[in-house]
Amino acid sequence: MADYAVASYLKDLESQFTIPKDKLKEMTLIFKNELEIGLTKIDGMLKDLPTFVYNLPDGSEVGKFLTADLGGTNLRIGLVELLGSGEFKIKKDSVMIPEALKCGSGRGIFSFVAENIEKFLEHPEIEAELPLKLGFTFSFPVKQESLAHGQILGWSKEIEARDVIGQDVVGLLQQSLHSRNLDIAVEALINDTVGTLLAQIYRDPRTKMSVILGTGSNAAYVEKSCNITKISHQEPSELTVINIEWGSFGDTKSEYNPNISNLLPSTKYDLELDFESKNSGKQRFEKMISGMYLGEIFRLIIVEMIQLGLIHKSEHFEAMKINRPYSIKTKEMSNFHEIFLSKNYEKCEEISRTKFGVSGAKSEVLSKICELISLRSCHLCAVGITSVHRHLLNSGDLSKDHLFSVALDGALYQKYPNYSKILQNLVCEMENVEKDEVCRVVLVMAEDLSSIGAAAAIAAAQKKQITN
Numbered sequence: 212m213a214d215y216a217v218a219s220y221l222k223d224l225e226s227q228f229t230i231p232k233d234k235l236k237e238m239t240l241i242f243k244n245e246l247e248i249g250l251t252k253i254d255g256m257l258k259d260l261p262t263f264v265y266n267l268p269d270g271s272e273v274g275k276f277l278t279a280d281l282g283g284t285n286l287r288i289g290l291v292e293l294l295g296s297g298e299f300k301i302k303k304d305s306v307m308i309p310e311a312l313k314c315g316s317g318r319g320i321f322s323f324v325a326e327n328i329e330k331f332l333e334h335p336e337i338e339a340e341l342p343l344k345l346g347f348t349f350s351f352p353v354k355q356e357s358l359a360h361g362q363i364l365g366w367s368k369e370i371e372a373r374d375v376i377g378q379d380v381v382g383l384l385q386q387s388l389h390s391r392n393l394d395i396a397v398e399a400l401i402n403d404t405v406g407t408l409l410a411q412i413y414r415d416p417r418t419k420m421s422v423i424l425g426t427g428s429n430a431a432y433v434e435k436s437c438n439i440t441k442i443s444h445q446e447p448s449e450l451t452v453i454n455i456e457w458g459s460f461g462d463t464k465s466e467y468n469p470n471i472s473n474l475l476p477s478t479k480y481d482l483e484l485d486f487e488s489k490n491s492g493k494q495r496f497e498k499m500i501s502g503m504y505l506g507e508i509f510r511l512i513i514v515e516m517i518q519l520g521l522i523h524k525s526e527h528f529e530a531m532k533i534n535r536p537y538s539i540k541t542k543e544m545s546n547f548h549e550i551f552l553s554k555n556y557e558k559c560e561e562i563s564r565t566k567f568g569v570s571g572a573k574s575e576v577l578s579k580i581c582e583l584i585s586l587r588s589c590h591l592c593a594v595g596i597t598s599v600h601r602h603l604l605n606s607g608d609l610s611k612d613h614l615f616s617v618a619l620d621g622a623l624y625q626k627y628p629n630y631s632k633i634l635q636n637l638v639c640e641m642e643n644v645e646k647d648e649v650c651r652v653v654l655v656m657a658e659d660l661s662s663i664g665a666a667a668a669i670a671a672a673q674k675k676q677i678t679n
């Protein structure tokens with residue numbers, strides 16, 4: 212196939228994946244407005260879930276806590292020691308969640324968590340610390356009723372475990388712990404965004420927001436309690452934390468602007484990915500941003516290029532099952548892109564043949580596709596961060612000169628080549644920062660902190676009880 216056919220295909224892809232500036236502005240405005248609607252209504256496009264975290268840590272909290280952190284890929288069990296002055300120590304074990312559990316019974320997942328807690332307690336130095344209170348980080352949408360209770364609203368990240376939707380997360384874990392005769396009290400249930408935010412506040416009280424860019428994507432921020440008018444009871448503290456669940460942005464029509472039918476700049480690849488996914492029609496913003504999905508978008512493009520005769524199957528195509536959804540992981544795409552940027556073109560050729568199952572594909576063509584997909588993810592994330600910042604400026608909770616410090620975590624942010632740098636630049640660009648001005652929105656890496664946040668949530672709540 213002639214080079215010009217590939218070049219024209221790439222050009223077309225570029226126009227599909229590039230979000231025009233006006234569209235970014237429109238999305239930012241609508242995101243901000245939907246964020247505000249979500250604080251007043253329970254059925255908004257953005258869920259804006261109240262977290263019942265009424266006591267933000269101030270860095271002085273101390274104590275030892277057991278933590279369990281269930282994400283979309285891994286389960287981490289830890290012993291966290293808060294030392295005060297924003298310092299901490301952690302000992303942790305990590306295990307991958309078996310694929311079979313992800314589409315089995317929901318109770319199986321909680322039993323898996325309990326089983327791994329039991330194993331962790333077998334370390335003699337951990338056992339010696341018992342009894343311990345447990346902070347549970349659960350990285351899925353939950354409607355909380357208190358700090359230690361909340362109903363599962365649904366699964367995400369291609370997990371589809373049965374029979375537990377609407378049930379109390381803590382009750383399910385507590386039952387599994389009791390059936391193993393483990394006398395452990397779950398004292399806090401938090402989302403991973405909330406854990407990351409609390410941990411970073413523990414280290415630096417100026418932190419106002421957190422974002423996860425990992426298997427899934429979501430954000431949390433500190434809100435004035437009086438702005439959350441959708442809950443009937445009086446919140447007992449001036450500030451609390453909102454779990455935005457931003458993955459659902461664009462799933463329904465904008466209440467603020469119902470005439471906009473295509474809020475998200477979805478391509479045919481996004482539509483196909485969503486159609487084939489386990490939660491079709493849901494989490495469509497997340498599906499354009501997060502690590503669970505970027506590799507799959509890349510795979511759909513590769514398969515199309517093969518069908519169009521622009522590139523060819525290599526001898527590894529069948530063995531790597533490239534025709535199967537999710538056979539190319541974002542980690543592999545990221546690795547390829549990194550090797551390309553380091554100019555090791557020979558290695559790139561080898562990866563395209565052996566991992567992506569294609570031959571005759573120029574490395575610069577595949578790397579351009581990686582760039583388009585990852586750059587669009589960065590732009591959409593920048594829309595979310597800028598919207599939250601605008602909301603806080605608008606509601607008078609933050610002044611223009613204040614630093615807006617955002618804690619970020621997740622493998623995409625930590626490991627995808629240049630992602631963190633590009634995101635910081637985009638955010639400043641969207642803030643209209645002039646060359647000689649300082650950008651007030653500062654993104655800070657908060658690596659693997661959500662368990663620390665779970666511990667800080669318990670410690671801060673305890674401290675409040677004592678001082679009362």
Ligand code: BGC
Nearest residue numbers: 350351352367423427428429
């Ligand atoms: C979940 C969020 C979570 C995010 C990051 C999303 O799929 O809905 O609750 O915070 O992933 O893990």
